[in-house]
Amino acid sequence: MYLNADRAAAAAAKGEKVLLVRNETSPEDLRGMIAAEGILTAKGGVSSHAALVARQMGKVCVCGAAALQIDYAAKTMTVDGVTYKEGDFLSINGTAGEVYPGQIPTAASEIVQVLIEKSLDAHKSQAYQNFWCAKVTRLSVRTNADTPEQTAHAIAFGAVGIGLCRTEHMFFEGHRIDAMREMILADTQEHRREALAKILPYQREDFVGMFKELKGHPATIRFLDPPLHEFLPHDDAAQSDLAKKMGVPAEKVKQRVKELHEFNPMLGFRGCRLGIVYSEISEMQSRAVFEAAAEVQNSGIKVNPEVMIPLVGFKKELDLQVEVVHRIAGEVMKEKGVKLNYLVGTMIEVPRGALTADEIAQTAEFFSFGTNDLTQTCLGMSRDDSGSFLGPYQELEIVKKNPFATIDQSGVGQLITMAVEKGNKTRPGIKLGICGEHGGDPDSVKFCQRAGLSYVSCSPYRVPVARLAAAQAMVEEEQFKKKKRK
Amino acid sequence: MYLNADRAAAAAAKGEKVLLVRNETSPEDLRGMIAAEGILTAKGGVSSHAALVARQMGKVCVCGAAALQIDYAAKTMTVDGVTYKEGDFLSINGTAGEVYPGQIPTAASEIVQVLIEKSLDAHKSQAYQNFWCAKVTRLSVRTNADTPEQTAHAIAFGAVGIGLCRTEHMFFEGHRIDAMREMILADTQEHRREALAKILPYQREDFVGMFKELKGHPATIRFLDPPLHEFLPHDDAAQSDLAKKMGVPAEKVKQRVKELHEFNPMLGFRGCRLGIVYSEISEMQSRAVFEAAAEVQNSGIKVNPEVMIPLVGFKKELDLQVEVVHRIAGEVMKEKGVKLNYLVGTMIEVPRGALTADEIAQTAEFFSFGTNDLTQTCLGMSRDDSGSFLGPYQELEIVKKNPFATIDQSGVGQLITMAVEKGNKTRPGIKLGICGEHGGDPDSVKFCQRAGLSYVSCSPYRVPVARLAAAQAMVEEEQFKKKKRK
Numbered sequence: 001m002y003l004n005a006d007r008a009a010a011a012a013a014k015g016e017k018v019l020l021v022r023n024e025t026s027p028e029d030l031r032g033m034i035a036a037e038g039i040l041t042a043k044g045g046v047s048s049h050a051a052l053v054a055r056q057m058g059k060v061c062v063c064g065a066a067a068l069q070i071d072y073a074a075k076t077m078t079v080d081g082v083t084y085k086e087g088d089f090l091s092i093n094g095t096a097g098e099v100y101p102g103q104i105p106t107a108a109s110e111i112v113q114v115l116i117e118k119s120l121d122a123h124k125s126q127a128y129q130n131f132w133c134a135k136v137t138r139l140s141v142r143t144n145a146d147t148p149e150q151t152a153h154a155i156a157f158g159a160v161g162i163g164l165c166r167t168e169h170m171f172f173e174g175h176r177i178d179a180m181r182e183m184i185l186a187d188t189q190e191h192r193r194e195a196l197a198k199i200l201p202y203q204r205e206d207f208v209g210m211f212k213e214l215k216g217h218p219a220t221i222r223f224l225d226p227p228l229h230e231f232l233p234h235d236d237a238a239q240s241d242l243a244k245k246m247g248v249p250a251e252k253v254k255q256r257v258k259e260l261h262e263f264n265p266m267l268g269f270r271g272c273r274l275g276i277v278y279s280e281i282s283e284m285q286s287r288a289v290f291e292a293a294a295e296v297q298n299s300g301i302k303v304n305p306e307v308m309i310p311l312v313g314f315k316k317e318l319d320l321q322v323e324v325v326h327r328i329a330g331e332v333m334k335e336k337g338v339k340l341n342y343l344v345g346t347m348i349e350v351p352r353g354a355l356t357a358d359e360i361a362q363t364a365e366f367f368s369f370g371t372n373d374l375t376q377t378c379l380g381m382s383r384d385d386s387g388s389f390l391g392p393y394q395e396l397e398i399v400k401k402n403p404f405a406t407i408d409q410s411g412v413g414q415l416i417t418m419a420v421e422k423g424n425k426t427r428p429g430i431k432l433g434i435c436g437e438h439g440g441d442p443d444s445v446k447f448c449q450r451a452g453l454s455y456v457s458c459s460p461y462r463v464p465v466a467r468l469a470a471a472q473a474m475v476e477e478e479q480f481k482k483k484k485r486k
Numbered sequence: 487m488y489l490n491a492d493r494a495a496a497a498a499a500k501g502e503k504v505l506l507v508r509n510e511t512s513p514e515d516l517r518g519m520i521a522a523e524g525i526l527t528a529k530g531g532v533s534s535h536a537a538l539v540a541r542q543m544g545k546v547c548v549c550g551a552a553a554l555q556i557d558y559a560a561k562t563m564t565v566d567g568v569t570y571k572e573g574d575f576l577s578i579n580g581t582a583g584e585v586y587p588g589q590i591p592t593a594a595s596e597i598v599q600v601l602i603e604k605s606l607d608a609h610k611s612q613a614y615q616n617f618w619c620a621k622v623t624r625l626s627v628r629t630n631a632d633t634p635e636q637t638a639h640a641i642a643f644g645a646v647g648i649g650l651c652r653t654e655h656m657f658f659e660g661h662r663i664d665a666m667r668e669m670i671l672a673d674t675q676e677h678r679r680e681a682l683a684k685i686l687p688y689q690r691e692d693f694v695g696m697f698k699e700l701k702g703h704p705a706t707i708r709f710l711d712p713p714l715h716e717f718l719p720h721d722d723a724a725q726s727d728l729a730k731k732m733g734v735p736a737e738k739v740k741q742r743v744k745e746l747h748e749f750n751p752m753l754g755f756r757g758c759r760l761g762i763v764y765s766e767i768s769e770m771q772s773r774a775v776f777e778a779a780a781e782v783q784n785s786g787i788k789v790n791p792e793v794m795i796p797l798v799g800f801k802k803e804l805d806l807q808v809e810v811v812h813r814i815a816g817e818v819m820k821e822k823g824v825k826l827n828y829l830v831g832t833m834i835e836v837p838r839g840a841l842t843a844d845e846i847a848q849t850a851e852f853f854s855f856g857t858n859d860l861t862q863t864c865l866g867m868s869r870d871d872s873g874s875f876l877g878p879y880q881e882l883e884i885v886k887k888n889p890f891a892t893i894d895q896s897g898v899g900q901l902i903t904m905a906v907e908k909g910n911k912t913r914p915g916i917k918l919g920i921c922g923e924h925g926g927d928p929d930s931v932k933f934c935q936r937a938g939l940s941y942v943s944c945s946p947y948r949v950p951v952a953r954l955a956a957a958q959a960m961v962e963e964e965q966f967k968k969k970k971r972k
Contacts, residue, residue: 267868350866352897380836382753
């Protein structure tokens with residue numbers, strides 16, 4: 001186990017099996033998370049950063065193990081009086097949420113062995129045979145993926161497209177983060193455009209890779225969503241480094257971080273608010289999507305991009321962003337001499353979006369319910385901060401299940417049902433899906449079937465579970481119909 | 487002008503007229519705000535801390551004057567190249583949001599001169615005569631007040647009760663904050679009870695003062711709402727001081743501040759979540775309310791307390807808190823040998839509260855719409871962080887008016903209308919009011935009339951405006967009815 005992203009990555013590079021242990025993770029830990037086999041945190045819960053990213057990557061993760069006492073300076077971790085140092089072995093069980101001392105041998109599930117590792121013959125696995133029966137569903141299952149590899153795994157598991165490609169990860173990797181930071185520090189639109197131009201080729205390449213894996217399956221691509229301060233370093237040393245790299249005074253970096261600080265970043269300058277105030281960001285992202293689509297289509301592979309605008313609460317927000325997407329799509333099609341099919345739609349993830357879904361559907365060609373944020377705003381409950389009271393809340397039976405794991409049907413579900421009705425009223429048959437992590441939870445999948453959604457989307461390694469749940473939902477519906485007929 | 491609460495208070499004590507200038511204010515600046523005639527901040531907007539507190543106190547305030555560059559270390563402020571030092575004179579116009587160099591003489595409005603200062607004869611003021619005509623309203627106007635003085639002013643302006651008494655201010659003043667901090671640092675319920683017992687007599691005394699001013703008018707008392715970290719100091723020096731005072735290691739204070747840190751405090755461990763996890767807080771507050779009520783009633787003055795549980799999203803939350811209130815009320819009535827009339831209800835301030843208002847009304851005897859928080863959660867928009875994009879949003883006509891100043895009728899208004907219908911269905915004629923600062927905005931007041939609320943509540947100095955708006959709403963309604971009849 002290692003307590004720091006850099007040391008975790010270094011150990012993995014030397015061939016060690018690495019468990020990354022942190023109080024909590026942030027985007028700055030991404031490198032260490034990629035290198036690690038598993039992730040263990042002292043804080044957070046089912047929908048904290050560590051859990052989301054690990055699930056997305058198909059890694060084992062235990063979050064919120066409050067008994068861990070981590071001493072970053074001493075590079076040790078103490079649990080129940082026993083102290084572990086970096087390099088020591090620990091094992092974790094992500095399903096049970098348990099941590100064991102020492103190394104426990106593990107094996108991939110038979111489904112993974114058959115479909116991903118290809119180390120097991122399909123006919124020899126009963127588990128695989130059972131799973132593959134799950135074919136008769138009305139709800140289709142898509143995946144949340146932002147790399148070609150994740151896409152390939154999900155397709156192997158039976159996903160029929162990408163329901164959520166979070167493009168923010170495309171601003172982080174390697175040199176891109178430098179250009180992103182340059183953009184954030186820029187004082188003029190011109191300077192921001194120059195910085196964005198450096199990111200464009202990387203994002204285009206990412207999309208090319210994913211479109212190729214999808215072979216014509218649809219890809220819902222969400223434009224930049226998180227607040228900009230998430231892309232800047234927060235400690236003094238890293239800020240000084242960045243200032244040096246950018247050739248600006250350290251004070252300027254500090255000042256910008258301070259300016260971007262928010263009291264409640266979840267409710268702040270993020271989502272389409274960014275793309276509206278800095279339309280050059282949406283322009284660059286549109287160009288990356290459509291140039292990639294043109295390239296792949298010209299190579300003879302079908303493409304079906306669906307551009308998704310996040311955090312829309314007002315129709316006019318969507319109108320403004322849709323104008324940018326259509327304009328750039330038109331430019332690219334003219335430049336490349338191709339005709340591209342694409343949709344533009346929105347996430348419904350703030351209550352106002354659901355309440356005014358009839359207006360929004362005048363512009364939106366699809367809705368995708370972002371049930372993570374919709375739960376946070378509908379309940380007034382932060383996924384990252386609810387750990388302090390959700391325990392007592394479950395004991396007192398105020399909530400039956402963690403609302404970030406299983407959809408709160410009477411609250412959040414009511415907003416979804418309302419938006420489905422209103423959306424269909426304005427645009428009959430509007431495409432409807434869900435892309436929060438609830439898409440991988442069986443109870444929530446069954447709710448989605450009843451609500452009349454057409455697909456759920458979840459991280460690649462949850463696709464098999466979601467497909468089973470979709471099949472079960474179908475069986476339950478048939479049984480219910482039969483009962484009614486009697 | 488002074489840049490620090492302590493120096494502002496010291497200057498005011500010497501008889502200077504003080505303008506407190508800060509980047510933004512926090513509860514730690516309260517002492518300086520009380521001492522100041524006016525408050526000017528570089529950050530924030532119409533519903534930031536500075537604006538809310540100033541409005542409540544009836545002080546002039548300009549928030550979000552982005553051109554101000556404040557240098558706390560040098561004790562200077564620079565605007566457009568001109569530098570001002572502490573002690574220099576500036577004047578501000580809270581209505582126009584303007585700042586002027588030098589001292590401009592001002593006078594209180596004639597309404598204030600007649601009703602509060604009693605320096606002008608009512609018959610000599612045409613403005614007063616016009617105002618006092620506003621008598622025929624269906625909506626009554628209450629006030630947001632948490633001191634006897636504010637209550638007295640509001641009653642003089644024609645308020646017919648308190649619609650929102652924010653009890654958190656009762657944990658701050660003088661020595662109370664020490665006991666509050668002791669409670670927050672306590673490790674056991676027993677220790678927390680001891681600390682709370684020290685606060686009880688102060689809160690009881692506050693309530694006695696308000697009940698006496700109200701003379702039987704109802705008082706809606708909201709139980710503790712803000713997250714606990716707001717009561718702890720955030721800089722090293724103050725934390726060390728506190729540790730010394732409490733006789734605990736400085737590390738313990740730091741640790742507790744760290745534990746209580748939240749990513750999104752607006753969506754965190756606050757409101758009824760506090761009273762549920764630490765029921766001893768609600769017990770103490772109930773005791774303070776009912777002991778005060780018993781004392782005032784025994785002195786021959788009628789009392790009408792309405793206990794209001796904040797941030798309810800689930801019926802069960804309210805059930806648990808109502809049980810505490812009834813239990814303590816019963817104890818006090820038995821101890822004092824009196825019969826007290828009181829109501830227990832809830833704020834509707836998260837979308838889930840509105841969506842499940844039919845369930846909640848099984849327990850709630852009244853609803854008061856907390857439109858500040860309801861706007862924040864419905865729109866997914868932080869009042870404190872929206873300054874960075876609300877400007878462009880108004881220019882682009884995404885929002886017509888600042889939703890924190892004037893109710894967003896199609897979004898937030900829809901939730902209110904829904905809750906009114908659902909509440910009435912379960913409990914016909916349920917008492918309905920609004921207590922966000924929207925209660926002082928004429929357009930919002932007219933919306934409240936149409937929505938069928940029975941009262942609005944606003945800060946004392948906005949009561950006259952709200953009463954006029956209520957009268958105008960009545961006139962508009964009558965005209966509308968006449969038109970329909972024709």
